[in-house]
Amino acid sequence: MADVVSSTLSKKDKLAAARKKLKRFKEKNKTPGQDTKSSSTRSSVSPSFNPSIVGEKTSSVTDQNPHLPDLHINERPTASTESLHQLSQHINDLLHESNAIINGEAPVENSSVAQLEERNRELAALLEKHIQANEQLNVQVQQLRDQSQQLQNELHEEKQSFVDKQRDVGSLKDQLQVHIQTIGILVAEKTELQSKIDQLKKQSDQRLDEIEEMGGRLRVSRQRITELERNMSSINSSSQQYEKNSKGYAKDIDKLKLELYKSNQTVEELQQQLSELNGKLSSKVSDCLAHEQNVEDLRKKLEMAELYTQQLSSQSDKESLKLIDSLQQEREEYIKKVEHYQEAFQTVTNERNQQSEQYQHYIDQLQQQTQSLTNQVTSLTDEREKLYSEQHEAESKMHSLRRQLEKAESQSQCVSISSSDLQSEINKLRADYEELAKRHETQIRDNAQLSRFLDEKENKIMDLESTVGDLKEESSNKAQLLENIQSDKTALSRALTQNKDLKQQLAELQNGFVKMSNDSMELMTxxxxxxxxxxELADRLAQQEDELKDMRELLASRDLKLDEIQKCADNLQRENYQQEQIQDRLRHYEAQAQLVETLQRELSASQDMMNALTTQNSELRNMLVKSRDNKDIYDESKDEKSDTIIGSLQATICQLEAERNQLIENLNDQRNLSDNLSVKVADVEEQLKMTTNPDENIVSRVEFDKLKKTMEAIQEKYTRAMRDKADLSDKADQLEHLVLQLQGETDTIGM
Structure with a gap:
């Protein structure tokens, strides 16, 4: 304070001295009627003290009010140099005048007077300028006086405010101590909360680890579920395909049974036709025997004719002619009969060929049908084996599902035992949560009050900082106060940020506890x-076991029926083999029939020969008649002709005898063949009689309908069992997943 007072007093003394000097300068400048010497002396005196006055004045003004602009700083040095220049010129003029006077140079007075006038004019102009400058300086001095008065008033106010601020600083120090104590309490609470937060973080880390483990288990279980779903979809698709195939097979079996029924009917018709053909063959055989007898009779008659021809030479011509006529008539009758027999035999052969072709075509169809039946039977057996394997797999899966259900039931019992402990721990956690919520609300209120109080104090501190900034030079404790205030501000800001963090952490803990409580309730449900x-699954398992037993019984009955069908197919194969053998025999018989046809052709050739012989006989008769008419005229020529005719007749008779022997041999062979054919036909008839009872191994329509219904029931039960098995597997996986979750949560709650 003493330094401040001394500095203010020194400034006042300087201002008073400056004012006195200015008054003197003004008085000297205002005195009129002075000569050039006095003005020169004034001008010489004024430069001696004007610069100092101006310098002191400007220094005082700049010290008191450093913010005022320097208006005439550039004009002051110009005025002082001008005055010096004028003084130097005036002194030079005086020296020149004195020298001139001394040297006797008087005429120079006029020039010096003119120079002096000019100089006076210049000095008058300079005076005007100085007067203007003095007026400006007076105005500035008045302004400076006003400013100094204002500064004195401000100093007095600042002293009073400084005293008030010192009092406020004392109260602020007390408040700071209170704040420091509150900050210590808050720091202690913060440490406690931080320790709790660390514990909660550890628990949350443990929970996160457990959640990750549960997530891994969930992924594994989901993968298993997807694999099981794929297996179930493939099994369902395969079962649907099996159903479609079984329906198609049932339709094929119906068609095959209809075809078998039709084939049996056609076989019966063919058997009837064969019996008819056998009757026709027997009739034809009898006809052949009759023809053979006729041929033998003809041979005998030929022999008789030969005898008659031999006797013709000895007997009369009339008897020979009668015999020849009778023989010709008989020959014509025989020719007609042979033609009739040939036509009948030709029709019989054509019918037999047609029937053999039809029978061959029917046998080919039967072979194709039997081949398709065998293929179907093999495919059905393969499917049956597949169904057996799938049934075993389904049984193994059912056993595994039972085991899993037993495990799940045991685990659910354990979980039900531990659920009571979980409920008690949940109640404890709820009580702790309510206490924490109450403490959190009180803490929030205290923090709100502290934040308001701190905001008010921060505003006051800002005001104090603005005032303390002006009083830095006057107070020695300002720096310490500012540092303390700044440290308090930083501590308060840190406490506020920590309180905000604690609020956020408490909110997160509240949300986590709410989630945990919701999860626990969901787990209980x-x-x-x-x-x-x-x-429900246990009940369904019992039902499915009963259905599986029924399905096994139905499958056993189905297997028996399949075995019966297999036996029927084997019998059909045997019948086809026998029919093939019969067909081969018929082919052999057809070959033998061709031999019969050749024999018939030979018979026709012999008949032609007989016709030729009859024509020759008729010619001979005509010749004999002519010979009788011309007996007398042509005796000699008759003898010659008779010799030639007898030679030709003998040659033809030899040929006929040779042909007769061949025909006899052929007839014997034909008889043997006919006997063999009759025996073989009897064997074929017996075989056909043996094969005419295929209906004994054929399944009736009623039995087929029953089999079809049982197959459809088995398929429906199988599909139901597979669907129920899929549902049970899905539910078992869900139970495993839930049990694992409950185990993890019980472990975490126990921790």
């Missing part, structure tokens, strides 16, 4: 629902 599902 899921446990109850899964227990109910477990009971």
């Amino acid at each position: 899921k446990l109850q629902s899964e227990e109910h599902r477990g009971h």
Whole structure:
């Protein structure tokens, strides 16, 4: 304070001295009627003190009000140099005048007077300028006086405010101590909360680890579920394909049975036709025997004719002619009969060929049908084996599902035992949560009050900082106060940020606790629902076991029926083989029939020969008649002709005898063949009689309908069992997943 007072007093003394000097300068400048010497002396005196006055004045003004602009700083040095220049010129003029006077140079007075006048004019102009400058300086001095008065008033106010601020600083120090104590309490609470947060973080880390483990288990279970779903979809698709195939097979079996029925009818018709053909063959055989007898009779008659021809030479011509006529008539009758027999035999052969072709075509169809039946039987057996394997797999899966259900039931019992402990721990956690919520609300209120109080104090501190900034030079404790205030501000800001962080952490903990409580309630509901599902699954398992037993019985009956069908197919194969053998025999018989046809052709050739002989006989008769008419005229020529005719007749008779022998041999062979054919036909008839009872091994329509219904029932039960098995597997996987979740949560709650 003493330094401040001394500095203000020194400034006042300087201002008073400057004012006195200015008054003197003005008085000297205002005195009129002075000569050039006095003005020169004034001008010489004024430069001696004007610069100092101006310098002191400007220094005082700049010290008191450094913000005022320097208006005439550039004009002051110009005025002082001008005055010096004028003084130097005036002194030079005086020296020149004195020298001139001394040297006797008087005429120079006029020039010096003119120079002096000019100089006076210049000095008058300079005076005007100085007067203007003095007026400006007076104005500035008045302004400076006003400013100094204002500064004195401000100093007095600042002293009073400084005293008030010192009082406020004392109260602020007390408040700062209170704040420091509150900050210490907050820091202690913060450490406690931080320790709790660390514990909660550890628990949350443990929960996260457990959640990750549960997520891994969930992924594994989901993969298993997807694999099982794929297997179930493939099994369902295969079962649907089996159903479609079984329906198609049932339709094919119906068609085949209809075809078998039709084939049996055609076989019966063919058997009837064969019996008719056998009757026709027997009739033809009898006809052949009759023809053979006729041929023998003809041979005998030929022999008789030969005898008659031999006797013709000895007997009369009339008797020979009668015999020849009778022989010709008989020959014509025989020719007609042979033609009739040939036509009948030709028709019989054509019918037989047609029937053989039809029979061959029918046998080919039967072979194709039997081949398709064998293929179908093999495919059905393969499918049956596949169904057996799938049934075994389904049984193994059912056993595994039973085991899993037993495990799930045991685990659900354990979970039900641990659920009571979980409920008690949940109640404890709820009580802790309510206490924490109450403490959190009180903490929020305290923090709100502290934040308001701190905001007010921060505003006051800002005001104090603005005032303390002006009083830095006057107070020695300002720096310490500012540092303390700044440190308090930083501590308060840190406390506020920590309180905000604690609020956020408490909110997160509240949300986590709410989630945990919701999860626990959901788990309890899921446990109850899964227990109910477990009971339902057990009931369904019992039902499915009963259905599986029924399905096994139906499959056993189906296997027996399949074995019967297999036996029927084997019998059909045997019948086809026998029919093939019969067909081969018929082919052999057809070959033998060709031999018969050749023999018939030979018979026709012999008949032609007989016709030729009859014509020759008729010619001979005509010749004999002519010879009788011309007996007397042509005796000699008759003898010659008779010799030639007898030679020709003998040659033809030899040929006829040779042909007769061949025909006899052929007839014997034909008889043997006919006997063999009759025996073989009898064998064929017996075989056909043996094969005419295929209906004994054929399944009736009623039995087929029953088999079809049982197959459809088996398929429906199988599809139901597979669907129920899929549902059970899905529910078992869900139970495993829930049990694992409950185990993880019980472990975390126990931790």
